[in-house]
Amino acid sequence: MIKTNKRRKVTVYIVAIFLSLLFIFPFLWMVSTSFKTQDQIFDAPMELLPNPFVTDAYNELFTETDFSRYFLNTVFVTGMTLLGVLTSSSIVAFGFSYFKFPAKDLIFKVLLATMMLPAQVTMIPQYMLFDKLGWVGSFKPLIIPTFFGGTWVIFLLRQFFDTVPREYAEAAKIDGANELMIFFKVYLPLAKAPVATSALFVFLWTWTDFLNPLIYLHDDHMYTLSIALHRIASGTHYPNWPVLMGGSLLMALPIIILFFTSQKTFINGATISGIKG
Amino acid sequence: MNEYTLNVRKKTFKRESVLGFIFISPWIAGFLIFTLFPVLYSLYLSFTMTGEGGNLKWIGFDNYLRAFGERDFWLSVKNTLILSGIGIPIAQIMALMAAILLNIRMKYQGLFRTIFFLPSVVPAVATGLLWKWILNPRLGPINGFLEELGIAGPGWLMDPAWVKPSLILMSFWGIGGTMVIYLAGLQNIPDELYEAAELDGANSWHRLKSITLPMLRPVTLFNTIMGIITSFQSFTQVIIMLDMDGGIEKSGLVYGLYIYTNAFRDFKMGYASALSWVLLIITAISIAITMKFFKDRDN
Numbered sequence: 253m254i255k256t257n258k259r260r261k262v263t264v265y266i267v268a269i270f271l272s273l274l275f276i277f278p279f280l281w282m283v284s285t286s287f288k289t290q291d292q293i294f295d296a297p298m299e300l301l302p303n304p305f306v307t308d309a310y311n312e313l314f315t316e317t318d319f320s321r322y323f324l325n326t327v328f329v330t331g332m333t334l335l336g337v338l339t340s341s342s343i344v345a346f347g348f349s350y351f352k353f354p355a356k357d358l359i360f361k362v363l364l365a366t367m368m369l370p371a372q373v374t375m376i377p378q379y380m381l382f383d384k385l386g387w388v389g390s391f392k393p394l395i396i397p398t399f400f401g402g403t404w405v406i407f408l409l410r411q412f413f414d415t416v417p418r419e420y421a422e423a424a425k426i427d428g429a430n431e432l433m434i435f436f437k438v439y440l441p442l443a444k445a446p447v448a449t450s451a452l453f454v455f456l457w458t459w460t461d462f463l464n465p466l467i468y469l470h471d472d473h474m475y476t477l478s479i480a481l482h483r484i485a486s487g488t489h490y491p492n493w494p495v496l497m498g499g500s501l502l503m504a505l506p507i508i509i510l511f512f513t514s515q516k517t518f519i520n521g522a523t524i525s526g527i528k529g
Numbered sequence: 530m531n532e533y534t535l536n537v538r539k540k541t542f543k544r545e546s547v548l549g550f551i552f553i554s555p556w557i558a559g560f561l562i563f564t565l566f567p568v569l570y571s572l573y574l575s576f577t578m579t580g581e582g583g584n585l586k587w588i589g590f591d592n593y594l595r596a597f598g599e600r601d602f603w604l605s606v607k608n609t610l611i612l613s614g615i616g617i618p619i620a621q622i623m624a625l626m627a628a629i630l631l632n633i634r635m636k637y638q639g640l641f642r643t644i645f646f647l648p649s650v651v652p653a654v655a656t657g658l659l660w661k662w663i664l665n666p667r668l669g670p671i672n673g674f675l676e677e678l679g680i681a682g683p684g685w686l687m688d689p690a691w692v693k694p695s696l697i698l699m700s701f702w703g704i705g706g707t708m709v710i711y712l713a714g715l716q717n718i719p720d721e722l723y724e725a726a727e728l729d730g731a732n733s734w735h736r737l738k739s740i741t742l743p744m745l746r747p748v749t750l751f752n753t754i755m756g757i758i759t760s761f762q763s764f765t766q767v768i769i770m771l772d773m774d775g776g777i778e779k780s781g782l783v784y785g786l787y788i789y790t791n792a793f794r795d796f797k798m799g800y801a802s803a804l805s806w807v808l809l810i811i812t813a814i815s816i817a818i819t820m821k822f823f824k825d826r827d828n
Binding site: 261264265268271272275276277278279281282285291294297298300302326334340341343344346347348350351352353354356359362363366368369370371372373374375376377379380381382397398400401406435443456459460462463466467477478481485491493496500501503506507508511515518521522523 | 542545546548550551552553555556557558559560562563564566567568570571574626630631632635641642643644645646647648649650651652653654655657660661666668669670674677680681702705706709710712713717757758761762764765768769772786788789792793798801802804805806808809821
């Protein structure tokens with residue numbers, strides 16, 4: 253498509269490699285800082301490699317702070333959110349796709365419109381509602397709403413369900429299947445790829461969420477990783493950078509691993525959430 | 530059609546409607562409880578203040594009028610508009626250039642794309658802490674590097690004049706998400722257009738100007754709108770890198786932070802609700818202006 257002579261090709265590579273180094277460098281700095289001593293940070297801040305190479309930061313994270321607890325809290329909230337969003341959204345998406353009912357298009361448009369609403373508008377009344385219910389300070393405000401469906405996931409799955417040929421359902425009907433069975437036995441098994449994409453992004457959003465845990469979690473033993481790291485960082489006037497970088501790395505690691513195992517899904521999802529969202 | 534089939538049809542239609550509503554009922558319930566009610570209640574709250582004993586007192590437009598007289602309100606609006614007005618266009622141009630670069634056929638293309646995209650999935654808290662550390666004036670690598678070159682680096686987050694450039698600089702690290710959307714857009718441009726242009730003797734600058742950019746206009750519009758929505762609500766990285774007040778001289782006090790502190794530190798729920806409606810209106814106006822700008826250039 254684009255003719256490239258040799259000189260131009262070399263330039264392209266040089267630019268790409270140079271920019272790659274700029275993008276990678278912060279990761280390297282994070283990893284290397286986490287294995288340094290506090291002394292090295294102050295005495296030789298420019299050395300990239302840890303010297304000596306120590307795991308003090310990680311020891312400190314797991315002994316001086318409740319890091320494993322924070323990690324498990326995050327796993328719990330993320331797991332429950334995945335369960336809630338995926339079950340409810342797939343049922344709702346099937347409802348929108350399979351059945352005809354009055355005002356369906358209008359209702360779906362309302363659903364799409366809610367995606368544009370700034371979280372700040374609903375955040376305060378939601379807080380007052382959960383406060384009335386006595387849920388503030390528990391995991392409930394983070395988890396229970398997810399069982400009512402996630403807009404983006406409903407949208408994504410409905411798009412997919414719309415492409416499933418009607419004949420499949422008709423065939424199942426002749427075999428005596430009702431609508432619930434059609435959903436479980438015909439539609440859901442076909443939707444592995446879009447469900448995986450949804451799961452990946454719900455995981456990403458929940459694992460990294462900061463605002464909701466900040467508003468609702470007040471006890472140290474309930475913190476998720478994002479809140480815990482924020483508290484560790486703002487707790488002292490002189491931040492312990494190896495500890496903060498170690499913690500940040502451990503928080504980012506599940507996502508990075510997931511990214512390398514399902515890179516295609518990640519990039520497709522980012523494109524869908526972009527172009528169609 | 531006889532009466533019998535008509536009745537059967539009516540019956541199946543009714544059954545289908547009921548089933549449809551049953552299947553979507555989780556979302557309907559969630560929408561009523563967690564969206565519609567909060568939206569209406571937030572609007573009501575914005576006209577009230579919490580009086581003695583925690584009772585809400587109707588005060589008309591006072592919250593809105595008070596905001597317009599508040600120094601921090603204007604400061605947060607100004608800061609947000611500066612960060613968005615400068616940060617979004619530059620980020621768009623960089624993301625587009627990165628996409629064009631990585632759309633050129635070459636070896637290790639996949640690897641380069643991975644490297645460019647990866648930072649955009651790093652948790653905001655981790656990104657914020659990492660960049661706070663990288664931008665550390667005394668011990669951070671950027672100023673260390675500048676020092677090697679004989680340049681005295683700026684104070685970054687410690688210097689009110691450099692807080693905004695620091696935040697914008699950090700945001701460039703996450704352009705990968707926007708880049709992949711541009712990449713998808715580039716792949717949708719038919720090759721024939723470029724081939725025809727080449728036959729006409731158009732050089733690469735002309736091809737960019739008369740094919741790539743016009744064909745990408747819908748994608749650019751979309752990315753810009755998403756950028757506006759995200760940037761106007763930005764909060765996490767600012768609170769991590771600076772503090773609740775937006776850092777030194779409040780130079781990083783963004784609007785999202787201003788709403789948060791009023792609501793959840795000072796518990797001025799009525800005032801904060803009014804602020805959130807102002808955010809909604811400012812966002813809608815900005816999106817409308819952006820769309821008009823793109824439309825005008827179409828003609």
